Amino acid sequence: MNTFAAQDLATFAQTVLAKAGARDDIAAATATYLLEGDLLGFSTHGLKRLYFNAKLLADGKARGDGAIKIVRDRAAVATWDAAFLPGPYVAAQAVEAACAKAKIAGTGSIVVKRAQHVASLAAYLRIATEQGLLVNLICSTPAQSSVAPFGAKQALFSPNPYAVGVPTSTTPILIDISLSMTAAGKVRQFWERGEALPWPALITATGELSQDPSVYIEGEGAAILPLGGHDLGYKGSALCLMSEIWTMGLSNYGRSQGPDDGESNSLFVQVLDPAAFGEPSEFIQQADDLVARMQACTPIDSTKPVRVPGQRALQYRQQQLAEGVQLDSATVGRLERAAERFDVAMPKAMPKPMPLRL
Numbered sequence: 043m044n045t046f047a048a049q050d051l052a053t054f055a056q057t058v059l060a061k062a063g064a065r066d067d068i069a070a071a072t073a074t075y076l077l078e079g080d081l082l083g084f085s086t087h088g089l090k091r092l093y094f095n096a097k098l099l100a101d102g103k104a105r106g107d108g109a110i111k112i113v114r115d116r117a118a119v120a121t122w123d124a125a126f127l128p129g130p131y132v133a134a135q136a137v138e139a140a141c142a143k144a145k146i147a148g149t150g151s152i153v154v155k156r157a158q159h160v161a162s163l164a165a166y167l168r169i170a171t172e173q174g175l176l177v178n179l180i181c182s183t184p185a186q187s188s189v190a191p192f193g194a195k196q197a198l199f200s201p202n203p204y205a206v207g208v209p210t211s212t213t214p215i216l217i218d219i220s221l222s223m224t225a226a227g228k229v230r231q232f233w234e235r236g237e238a239l240p241w242p243a244l245i246t247a248t249g250e251l252s253q254d255p256s257v258y259i260e261g262e263g264a265a266i267l268p269l270g271g272h273d274l275g276y277k278g279s280a281l282c283l284m285s286e287i288w289t290m291g292l293s294n295y296g297r298s299q300g301p302d303d304g305e306s307n308s309l310f311v312q313v314l315d316p317a318a319f320g321e322p323s324e325f326i327q328q329a330d331d332l333v334a335r336m337q338a339c340t341p342i343d344s345t346k347p348v349r350v351p352g353q354r355a356l357q358y359r360q361q362q363l364a365e366g367v368q369l370d371s372a373t374v375g376r377l378e379r380a381a382e383r384f385d386v387a388m389p390k391a392m393p394k395p396m397p398l399r400l
Contacts, residue, residue: 055089079165092380122152150312181308183200195265202222337349
């Protein structure tokens with residue numbers, strides 16, 4: 043592992059994106075939220091994506107300038123067409139807009155079509171929770187078929203992430219999960235390491251379960267199983283279907299419209315204001331009580347206490363901001379490619395990588 047100062051990585055990423063053609067504010071937001079993915083521990087959807095984001099800009103497949111088109115707009119809802127603006131910039135804007143609507147109407151929902159890859163959904167949750175608001179996000183990829191429906195051996199869905207942020211009196215609850223057994227980026231990560239997946243998350247074209255990432259990355263016709271796997275995947279399959287209706291259906295832009303759109307995403311954002319439903323202080327009390335009860339549950343292993351979603355990610359973030367961001371060799375290699383292509387000096391690694399205390 044290589045360790046870098048967070049600010050050095052942010053400056054490097056912003057410079058690369060600007061040289062690739064992104065407007066200053068777009069470059070800054072994209073760099074910020076890619077780095078946030080790494081800070082929270084979602085390394086497959088962090089700065090590992092910087093080279094690809096910059097390449098899309100340089101190749102004209104992503105817009106580095108221009109405005110988001112508002113297709114429809116009502117008091118509590120809106121539909122946007124991002125027309126291939128960088129996803130991290132668009133997603134952050136969508137959460138902010140949904141927050142503004144929720145503060146007026148009690149709830150705010152933004153549906154976005156044609157945003158370039160939005161990276162880690164967890165990166166955007168604190169935008170809402172720091173304002174005392176609840177948020178949930180769903181993302182799908184119209185041009186990607188990598189997840190098989192339950193009972194099938196052929197891919198149909200994308201490995202759609204679902205994220206939720208909840209404010210408490212201390213640190214927020216942060217949930218970010220894939221509705222498939224694992225994300226495609228996680229399969230690639232194991233493949234790059236030459237390691238087997240820890241569970242049979244894949245199904246081959248002949249219907250056999252597999253833990254070998256090469257059957258998905260190198261083979262033909264293998265698919266990721268829906269959340270729940272071979273036996274209980276009807277749950278994840280239903281959620282994948284729901285997620286694509288919420289994103290592609292509501293945006294009126296799905297698989298028939300975007301088969302050549304690469305990794306561009308459809309996004310659903312919903313924000314709720316607890317003050318519209320009851321007393322905000324009582325909401326926080328209820329959330330705190332649930333967190334306390336969850337943490338008080340007797341653990342299976344006494345050395346591993348029950349954790350609340352987001353607890354480890356936020357500890358990880360705090361430590362990396364203080365002691366440096368750890369990046370694996372594959373990510374560093376991609377940053378070096380970006381540095382070479384866009385003529386930007388690589389940030390200097392910190393002399394002594396610090397072990398992460400998780």
